[in-house]
Amino acid sequence: MAGGGVAERWVRRRTRLWLWKVAAPVAIPVMAAVTLLIVPLAVIAGAEADTAAGPGLRCSAGGTGATVAGIDLDAVQMGQAQTIADVAATLGLGPYAATVALATAYQESRIRMLANDGSSPELTREQAAVTATSLQYPHDGLGSDHDSVNAFQQRWIAGWGTVAQLMDPVYAAEAFYARLIAVPNWQTIPLTQAAQAVQVSAYGDAYARWAPFATELTAMLWPAAEATAADLGGPSGGVCPGLVVPAGSWTRPTGGxxxxxxxxxxxxxxxxxxxxxxxxxxxxxxxxxxxxxxxxxxxxxxxxxxxxxxxxxxxxxxxxxxxxxxxxxxxxxxxxxxxxxxxxxxxxxxxxxxxxxxxxxxxxxxxxxxxxxxxxxxxxxxxxxxxxxxxxxxx
Known part of the structure; x- marks a missing residue:
């Protein structure tokens, strides 16, 4: 059946993250060193290869928003946030990992999957063209910061993956967590320090501002995330949990x-x-x-x-x-x-x-x-x- 195999994909991804736990401390520096040598050819080929697979399930497709720590989030943001939490729970990383990721995503994109039109003057013509292929994938808005895409503003030029991969919300979350777990003592260091170790941002202290918000959001999303992690047997389980809709109300049946x-x-x-x-x-x-x-x-x-x-x-x-x-x-x-x-x-x-x-x-x-x-x-x-x-x- 076209589009099937949800459980198998999650199992493969879980295995891949376990391997990251072992290999990331060595692999990440090596990958960074070779990225500039191989990425121009690899990313173009990879974008074509990954297009067929397409992005993963997007739980931001509909529903209602919420107010978290005084911040109003719409349905799209809540859906993307749930996906980020679901991935953390499914990988067995615990709520603190989700809290770090959600604070990061809010700082970087306000928890929206952003495409990039390639208009940054920092890009070559070839790099701009590859970056602009992000527009082909489902997205929640546009950005133009270098070659950054998705909720975490990850960069294909820096070796985070192909554009096609990075426009998959599940892959984007996995990529963030893969680098997070490679940070020494990530479970105990301050949130802003953990986030900055992953993102290497020019505004490294900015993540601390969103710690209370991300903590409250994680608490709100975590029960559904744990249900997702506990039920990998089929699509009726937890990859896209039901929406919270007020009694007697109607809701949009799907996104698009x-x-x-x-x-x-x-x-x-x-x-x-x-x-x-x-x-x-x-x-x-x-x-x-x-x-x-x-x-x-x-x-x-x-x-x-x-x-x-x-x-x-x-x-x-x-x-x-x-x-x-x-x-x-x-x-x-x-x-x-x-x-x-x-x-x-x-x-x-x-x-x-x-x-x-x-x-x-x-x-x-x-x-x-x-x-x-x-x-x-x-x-x-x-x-x-x-x-x-x-x-x-x-x-």
Missing amino acids: LLTSGFGPRWGALHAGVDIAGPRDAPVYAAAEGTVTTAACTSAFCDRDGGLDVSGYGNLVEIDHGAGVATRYGHLSRYTVTAGQPVAAGALIGYQGSTGNSTGVHLHYETRLDGVPVDPVPFMADRGVDLAADPGGRRR
Whole structure:
């Protein structure tokens, strides 16, 4: 199944971090010495090779924000923060590692996955072109500091990885933790000292400012992170935990751009809207209800479909009562069963391209007494703007 193997990827990554614990004190200086010799060719080849794999699951796809130590965080920031905490817990590093990482990410990017347009005058033309490939990957905003990308502002020229790797939030967190655990006594030294040893920033004292904030944020995220670490058996566990949505509220079902609206299309009614995000981006119940359908509705759902395949592919339908229902189509897989009650924001599946589909997206429908209605005004009446994704972009 396309996009599968979540548990296997986490196991491989955990093994890789264990090797880092042993090898990092020697490997990092050696890597730094050879980086300037090999990176121009390696990064170009690596960017092509890694594009197929794509970024990992992005838990910033939807949901609500929170206020932490007096700082307001939106859904994107909270999602990225949860991923950072999840990686720490899954690698067995403990909450202090997450606290150091979250303080660092807030200082560097305000906990957003930043792409880079390559406009820094410090870059050569070739370096600028490679840096600008970060724009091809899902991101939460733009930066232009040298060749820095992602929430930690890691630099491919400095040997952190290829641009494609660094635009994967899970890889970025792993890379940070790999260098953190190589710092002597990292568990006991002050946060700002640990962060600076990893980042080598021109503003090394800046991380201390965010220590109380990062401590409180870690405490908020750690229970879900521990649940993720305890459940590596499949996608219904913890890679993307459910969202916290106030009772009676509705939430955006997934992240990405609205790419196709409700109405006539190719001589038939397009009964919903299409929201396109990265493959295996989490899909959530838009509101509280009961699952009425969780099934493959096409000839096959173990791989991508196409225009010659009929049906929704993997489909979840939820009855919200009072004649209101929602449908979630073309999922790569679903994590619920028919008859199961779900809360608003519950994880129900992942974006895919099964059934009558030509690309990865969520087909989202809203129905009143069985009749499809346009989801955009329907959701707007319930406080959810489908036309703007959590990254701030608008179609």
